[in-house]
Amino acid sequence: MSDTSPEDKQVRRGNYAQSKNEIVLREHEYDGIQEFDQKLPNWWLFTLYIAIGWTVVHWCIYYYTNSIQTDQQRVQAEIVSVEQQKAKALEETLRTLNDETMLTKWVPDPAVIAAGETTFTANCVACHGADLSATMTVDGKSYPLPGLSLVDGQWKYGSKPMDLFKLINEGTPADSEGHNGARMQAWGQVFSPKTVAEVTAYVISRNPKDFGLSE
Ligand code: HEC
Numbered sequence: 001m002s003d004t005s006p007e008d009k010q011v012r013r014g015n016y017a018q019s020k021n022e023i024v025l026r027e028h029e030y031d032g033i034q035e036f037d038q039k040l041p042n043w044w045l046f047t048l049y050i051a052i053g054w055t056v057v058h059w060c061i062y063y064y065t066n067s068i069q070t071d072q073q074r075v076q077a078e079i080v081s082v083e084q085q086k087a088k089a090l091e092e093t094l095r096t097l098n099d100e101t102m103l104t105k106w107v108p109d110p111a112v113i114a115a116g117e118t119t120f121t122a123n124c125v126a127c128h129g130a131d132l133s134a135t136m137t138v139d140g141k142s143y144p145l146p147g148l149s150l151v152d153g154q155w156k157y158g159s160k161p162m163d164l165f166k167l168i169n170e171g172t173p174a175d176s177e178g179h180n181g182a183r184m185q186a187w188g189q190v191f192s193p194k195t196v197a198e199v200t201a202y203v204i205s206r207n208p209k210d211f212g213l214s215e
Helices: 006-011 016-020 042-064 071-096 099-106 110-123 161-170 193-205
Strands: 025-030 033-036 135-138 141-144
Touching (some): 099 161, 099 193
Antiparallel strands (some): 025 033
């Protein structure tokens, strides 16, 4: 809505408005709204050019050199390092843990059994029951749970202390069908070897006869 001629407008662009303190509007109008026709300030243009330049530099560094790791590479490296630490911890635990030390050192230690019971209560009762019988009693009726009974005197995958440790640590063996089609997960993926040893000790402590311990 301005009454200036086209030539006049050419002259009046750019810095004109700034220097003359006058506002020049663009011809295009929509719903009665027009835009200022002014040159962008240099500081603004510089940040734009720097951002464009940085995009190119960053793109090259990110994708064509290996100096910056992607999130995926970082997560991968983190997982590898955690697994290495776990393997090392397992190796260390196994150096002193065997059928004999389990029965003479771990099981008789009340702190170990208390820790094992805590782990069991929080993670195992859902399938093996609070009384380890793999059943749940509701209104006087007994219902079976998915796991095997841990107090029936039967040990499906071996009855030595380290057989239990191995089964809990590694879960149902790959070549086994499991129990009614249910397989147990490898708890070693969730817990440290020490925690697995503690919960194993707890299960053993609840079956003293099976392991030749006095009650
Ligand atoms: C989601 C259900 C589930 C949970 C939770 C679970 N188990 Fe199991 N557990 C099973 C099943 C199913 C089997 C039978 C696996 C098979 O036959 O291969 C089993 C078997 C076992 C056995 C072998 C029993 C035997 O008679 O040989 C032990 C020991 C055991 N679990 C200990 C644990 C411990 C300790 C925990 C907690 C850290 C735990 N389970 C948590 C489902 C579970």
